Structure formats: structure tokens, C-alpha cells
Amino acid sequence: MENKLDGNAAAGTLQAIFPFDMTRVQATCTHCGTANPLGATATYMHGMGTVVRCPTCDNALIRLAQMKGRYLLDMRGMRVLQIGAEA
Amino acid sequence: MERTTLLGRLSWQLGEVVAAQAETARTKSITLTLPTWRGHRAGQHVDVRLTAPDGYQAERSYSIASPPEEQPRVTLTVERLDDGEVSPYLTDELRVGDHLELRGPIGGHFVWEALMGGPLLLVAGGSGIVPLMAMLRHRAAAGSTVPTRLLYSARSDAEIIYRDELDRLVGSTTLLEVVHTLTRAQPPGWTGYHRRIDTDMLREVAWPPERHPRMYVCGPTPFVETAAASLVALGHEPGRVKTERFGPTGEA
Numbered sequence: 001m002e003n004k005l006d007g008n009a010a011a012g013t014l015q016a017i018f019p020f021d022m023t024r025v026q027a028t029c030t031h032c033g034t035a036n037p038l039g040a041t042a043t044y045m046h047g048m049g050t051v052v053r054c055p056t057c058d059n060a061l062i063r064l065a066q067m068k069g070r071y072l073l074d075m076r077g078m079r080v081l082q083i084g085a086e087a
Numbered sequence: 088m089e090r091t092t093l094l095g096r097l098s099w100q101l102g103e104v105v106a107a108q109a110e111t112a113r114t115k116s117i118t119l120t121l122p123t124w125r126g127h128r129a130g131q132h133v134d135v136r137l138t139a140p141d142g143y144q145a146e147r148s149y150s151i152a153s154p155p156e157e158q159p160r161v162t163l164t165v166e167r168l169d170d171g172e173v174s175p176y177l178t179d180e181l182r183v184g185d186h187l188e189l190r191g192p193i194g195g196h197f198v199w200e201a202l203m204g205g206p207l208l209l210v211a212g213g214s215g216i217v218p219l220m221a222m223l224r225h226r227a228a229a230g231s232t233v234p235t236r237l238l239y240s241a242r243s244d245a246e247i248i249y250r251d252e253l254d255r256l257v258g259s260t261t262l263l264e265v266v267h268t269l270t271r272a273q274p275p276g277w278t279g280y281h282r283r284i285d286t287d288m289l290r291e292v293a294w295p296p297e298r299h300p301r302m303y304v305c306g307p308t309p310f311v312e313t314a315a316a317s318l319v320a321l322g323h324e325p326g327r328v329k330t331e332r333f334g335p336t337g338e339a
Contacts, residue, residue, distance in 0.1 A: 004308050004332070005308070005332050005333065006330060006331060006332050007196070008132065008148075008193070008194045008196060008197055008331050009148050009332075009333075011193045011194050012097065012132075012133075012134035012146070012148060012190055012191070012193045013134075015094065015096065015097040015193060016096055016097050016098070016190070017096065018096070019094055019095045019096045020094060021094055021194070021195040021196075023193075023194040023195055023196035023197070024195045024196050037196055038196075039194060039195075039196025039197060039329075040196065040329075040330070
């Protein structure tokens with residue numbers, strides 16, 4: 001079964017990998033060029049893993065799977081990941 | 088863009104259950120003490136992980152219901168899903184004194200803090216009230232005077248979570264209004280809304296766009312999509328409508 005959620009649901013796993021609040025990181029879509037915070041994306045979670053999609057054009061921004069102690073991240077759907085680092 | 092706090096990677100921690108309280112027939116609040124909790128903001132959630140004796144693990148996300156002011160105690164309100172892998176354990180099996188593995192707090196996108204101001208519009212479908220309740224509790228604890236409206240859709244009177252506390256909060260200030268819609272069954276004499284949320288209802292309840300409200304919508308995916316699309320159709324800026332969806336739990 002596949003659940004349509006949002007980027008907030010994928011954030012726990014992403015924040016186990018990246019040391020930032022990943023819901024506020026902006027991802028620019030390779031397909032339509034729109035930038036959205038990951039918290040505002042559409043996320044589909046199922047047994048095989050998680051797909052984070054662009055809320056504008058539905059392109060897959062991130063594919064994420066976790067297996068046997070490793071994370072697999074396919075991020076070819078995003079062009080830029082913009083992290084507003086603290087001053 | 089907003090700054091993104093460097094948090095360090097999240098890791099799992101153990102909390103001890105110090106209280107458990109039934110909210111409705113299908114929901115329960117579980118209060119944990121978390122010795123290594125780094126503090127949260129209203130609207131954030133945690134991931135809970137259960138491990139079976141054979142090593143099989145299941146993770147689910149649950150919203151934090153308690154305000155930051157209560158930390159290091161953190162309360163989750165969990166809705167029991169009959170075919171769920173995690174929620175029946177949390178609502179039926181977990182006891183005071185047990186330990187629970189979780190990581191968090193997670194998410195700075197769906198967050199409201201008193202200093203962010205308002206006016207504030209909260210739109211809840213079913214157990215989508217949980218992170219919004221953290222905002223209302225934080226608002227009260229911080230002594231905030233931000234004008235706030237909550238539109239809360241539930242199937243019936245008996246399924247309204249935090250009903251008494253919401254009544255008390257409304258009774259304590261004129262700056263908070265709570266509007267219920269009961270979509271399936273209404274008590275005798277009910278004069279409130281009795282249909283699913285729609286654009287007309289939001290037009291009546293929401294702040295007008297020229298007040299530039301901050302808006303938070305939480306509920307099942309179809310509920311959130313309807314509410315968010317209606318708010319945008321009413322002229323609100325999409326970026327000010329923050330949404331959080333959860334998986335299929337029936338209709339709110």
C-alpha cells in the first residue's frame with residue numbers, strides 16, 4: 001500500500017542523514033525548475049522506500065530506500081538543494 | 088529564504104512512559120520523559136520505532152501534542168488504526184514505566200511560535216488536531232494574544248479530541264474561537280456545521296486574505312488538499328498555507 005503524505009513524513013529519515021532541518025531546505029526541480037521547501041512536497045511512502053515528488057509537476061525529486069544498515073538516495077530529480085546555513 | 092538550523096543528525100533515543108490517558112474511544116495520549124530531548128516547537132513530530140523479538144522494525148510518525156513549555160515531558164496523541172503495525176501497540180499495550188524508542192523533534196516547516204504572530208487559522212481534520220493542539224497550548228502557555236480561529240472537522244461529537252480542554256481555552260479568552268463541523272452524526276439540537284469542509288465554510292470561518300493570516304491545515308490527505316485548495320481559491324497566498332498530511336485513517 002502506498003501512502004501519499006508530505007515531506008514532513010520523510011524528514012525523520014532525511015534528518016538521520018543530513019544535519020539540517022530538512023523540511024525547510026529548498027529543492028529545485030530538474031523538470032520544471034520550481035523551488036519548494038521539502039516540507040511542502042508530496043511524499044509517497046511504501047514498503048520499498050520513499051519517493052519525494054515536486055508539488056508543482058510531480059517529478060520524483062528524491063528516491064530514498066533504507067536496507068541492511070545503509071541508505072540509498074537517488075537525487076537526480078533535483079538540480080539544487082538550497083540550505084539556508086546559520087550565520 | 089529562511090535559515091535552516093544546523094541541528095546535527097537525528098538519532099534514536101529512549102523515553103519512559105509516565106502517563107497514558109484515553110482521549111476518545113480511538114485515541115490515547117502518551118506522555119514520555121526524554122532525558123536527552125533537545126526541545127521542540129509547536130507543530131513538530133517524532134518518529135516512533137518498534138522492534139519485534141525477531142528484529143523486524145516498524146516506524147511511524149506521530150505529532151507532538153504538548154507545548155514546548157512542558158519539556159522534557161513530551162505527549163503524543165495516537166489514533167488507533169485497526170490494521171496498523173504500530174498504533175495498536177501504543178494505544179493498547181504500552182504501560183506507564185515502559186520505554187519507547189523515538190527520534191525527533193522533526194520538521195520546522197509546519198511550526199508556529201507565539202513570536203510569529205498572526206492572526207492564526209488552524210484547520211483540523213480528525214486526529215489532525217494533534218499538532219494544532221500543541222500550537223494552542225503553546226499560545227496559552229506563552230500568554231499570546233494572537234487572534235486565533237480553529238475549524239475542527241470530526242465525524243461525531245464523541246470523536247472530538249481534547250473537547251473539554253478546547254472548551255476551557257475558549258472560555259478563558261475572547262481571542263480564540265473554535266468552530267466544529269460534525270460530518271456523520273450530530274447530537275440532538277446541534278446548530279453547528281454538519282458537512283465536510285468546503286470553500287463556503289472556509290469563507291465564513293477563515294480570516295480574510297487582507298489580514299495576512301498564518302494558516303496551518305492538518306488531517307488526512309484528501310481533507311488537507313480540499314482545505315488548502317479552498318484557502319488558495321479564496322485569495323490566500325499558497326506559501327502561507329502550511330499543510331501536514333497523514334495516511335489513510337478514513338474520512339474526517
